[in-house]
Amino acid sequence: MCESVAKNIKMSKTIRLILGDQLNSNHSWYKTVDDTVVYVLMEIRTETDYASHHIQKVVGFFSAMQAFYSELKANNHQVIYIYLNDENNLQSFDKNMQNLISEHNFTHFEYQLPDEYRVDSDLKKLCKAISISSSVVDSEHFFTTRAELGDFFEGKKTFLLESFYRMLRKKHSVLMDGDKPLNGKWNYDSENRKKLPKNHKATPPLVFNNDVSEILNEIKKTDIKTIGTIDGKNFLWPINRKQSLELLDFFLAECLHLFGSYQDAMSPNEWSLYHARISFSMNIKMISPQEVIEKATQEWEKRPSEIEFNQLEGFVRQIIGWREYMRGIYWLKMPDYATLNFFNNQEKLPDWFWTGKTKMNCLKDAINQSLNYAYAHHIQRLMITGNFALLAGIHPDEIDAWYLGIYIDAIEWVEITNTRGMSQFADGGIAGTKPYVSSASYIDKMSHYCGSCYYRKEVKTGEKACPFNSLYWNFYDRNEDKLSNNPRIGMMYNVWRKMKPEAKTALLEQADYYLKNINEL
Numbered sequence: 001m002c003e004s005v006a007k008n009i010k011m012s013k014t015i016r017l018i019l020g021d022q023l024n025s026n027h028s029w030y031k032t033v034d035d036t037v038v039y040v041l042m043e044i045r046t047e048t049d050y051a052s053h054h055i056q057k058v059v060g061f062f063s064a065m066q067a068f069y070s071e072l073k074a075n076n077h078q079v080i081y082i083y084l085n086d087e088n089n090l091q092s093f094d095k096n097m098q099n100l101i102s103e104h105n106f107t108h109f110e111y112q113l114p115d116e117y118r119v120d121s122d123l124k125k126l127c128k129a130i131s132i133s134s135s136v137v138d139s140e141h142f143f144t145t146r147a148e149l150g151d152f153f154e155g156k157k158t159f160l161l162e163s164f165y166r167m168l169r170k171k172h173s174v175l176m177d178g179d180k181p182l183n184g185k186w187n188y189d190s191e192n193r194k195k196l197p198k199n200h201k202a203t204p205p206l207v208f209n210n211d212v213s214e215i216l217n218e219i220k221k222t223d224i225k226t227i228g229t230i231d232g233k234n235f236l237w238p239i240n241r242k243q244s245l246e247l248l249d250f251f252l253a254e255c256l257h258l259f260g261s262y263q264d265a266m267s268p269n270e271w272s273l274y275h276a277r278i279s280f281s282m283n284i285k286m287i288s289p290q291e292v293i294e295k296a297t298q299e300w301e302k303r304p305s306e307i308e309f310n311q312l313e314g315f316v317r318q319i320i321g322w323r324e325y326m327r328g329i330y331w332l333k334m335p336d337y338a339t340l341n342f343f344n345n346q347e348k349l350p351d352w353f354w355t356g357k358t359k360m361n362c363l364k365d366a367i368n369q370s371l372n373y374a375y376a377h378h379i380q381r382l383m384i385t386g387n388f389a390l391l392a393g394i395h396p397d398e399i400d401a402w403y404l405g406i407y408i409d410a411i412e413w414v415e416i417t418n419t420r421g422m423s424q425f426a427d428g429g430i431a432g433t434k435p436y437v438s439s440a441s442y443i444d445k446m447s448h449y450c451g452s453c454y455y456r457k458e459v460k461t462g463e464k465a466c467p468f469n470s471l472y473w474n475f476y477d478r479n480e481d482k483l484s485n486n487p488r489i490g491m492m493y494n495v496w497r498k499m500k501p502e503a504k505t506a507l508l509e510q511a512d513y514y515l516k517n518i519n520e521l
């Protein structure tokens, strides 16, 4: 700690904890510089070790925290930064905080509402354990409060995204014309599901060249278990607000006009297509959902002939819709949500989820890019890796651990609701109305993966049959008691029941063979 901070702390009274995902420089905490307030940020093992994180995720968090530390200091705030390998680092929020309180005689402890249940519980316990007063303030980031979704759906059996989304658009006057949706329609999903044309070359993504070697070296001195690869001299993710805004501007200028059209499209070696890649920046609060939506709307207003309204609505829906909705479900349903396993799936994740070494082209591409970039876009997460894991009956705990580790934007509130909920239907239909599963035909319809695959998309049984085809029917067959009454999928059971018995047997035998040899696929 620098001398001037140590001297000032003698007269300081309040210690404010800033979590690694609370790097919101527009928070009202920082509006005034107060000599009686000291901020603290800490790089600790409880955070690096609760999952096997991608190396880019750990580096991304620490880099952004260090940049935020510099920014606060430059603005004359008093800040303590506890580095990973500092001698006095006791490696958890509570131990470090207790230590600081007793060392510097703070009289008040303050923190912002955490996004994760785990950290929320830990900090509540800490408040009880310390002898000084404490208080908690809002993180001033989301459109909604933690309880808003629960209040909105009170007394209802289902939680429809669409109605929550419409309520929020009205409440916050987003794309509204008085009480009506701007341009007359709420939902443009049907215009937004195109395959990428065969020879279409997507705009190359903007990447940064941050030198993060020092942080990487510090991590290497420890036994922190990480996954994936990193180029420490050219770290591609934004690590401060300036870069986050640059990335957002790039997206608005180069990608928004095709975002909706190709949001469900997939193509080999095209790792981000027209997606924004702002989830990391938003989830750690370097930029806010409000400013993202405002800027996107302004861009559309500036270029109405180039950016069709459906592209904008599709993007806004993800942010004020899905993102807030998932957060609401999380706070309504945790902690039980983390234990749900509707299908009672018990299998282990195949080894190749950690290496990308599979002959299935779609999975190979989605997993390898996840290992290389700590990123896959939504439809790869949902309809490639998630789809396979659900068809194969993998235990949701295994799947959650993978998604929580591998993506740079993975923080439990938005990871678990998407994974256990939307993707795995382990919540029995809280976050989604039906399981997202498909055979090869959907993957082929939306991607260019199948043409160069070892397996054959049109073959269901026998040599080189695409595994998705038989696993798909095996999934429906083994879960018939749980799914056949679902109105959105009853039709699939009609097809299954009408199939010839020998065709059904062949499909189930093929699936059985693949499941028994899952590591060889």
Ligand SMILES: Cc1cc2nc3c(=O)[nH]c(=O)nc-3n(C[C@H](O)[C@H](O)[C@H](O)COP(=O)(O)OP(=O)(O)OC[C@H]3O[C@@H](n4cnc5c(N)ncnc54)[C@H](O)[C@@H]3O)c2cc1C
Pocket: 274, 275, 276, 277, 278, 279, 280, 282, 283, 318, 319, 322, 323, 324, 326, 376, 377, 378, 379, 381, 382, 386, 403, 404, 407, 409, 410, 411, 414, 415, 416, 418, 419, 422, 423
């Ligand atoms: C199995 C699975 C796991 C996921 N895990 C995470 C996760 O750990 N962290 C995370 O932020 N998102 C997660 N998502 C949601 C979504 O895939 C990512 O937000 C998105 O891919 C991030 O990339 P982007 O910024 O390029 O998004 P874009 O496609 O450009 O979308 C713009 C923004 O909309 C928001 N958004 C889009 N879809 C969702 C959604 N379903 N839920 C919440 N916000 C959404 C994100 O903030 C995103 O940055 C997951 C989805 C699935 C199916």
Ligand code: SF4
Pocket: 359, 360, 361, 362, 363, 439, 440, 443, 444, 449, 450, 451, 453, 454, 455, 456, 457, 466, 467, 468
């Ligand atoms: S054939 Fe099957 S495994 Fe291969 S890319 Fe297509 S869907 Fe994936």
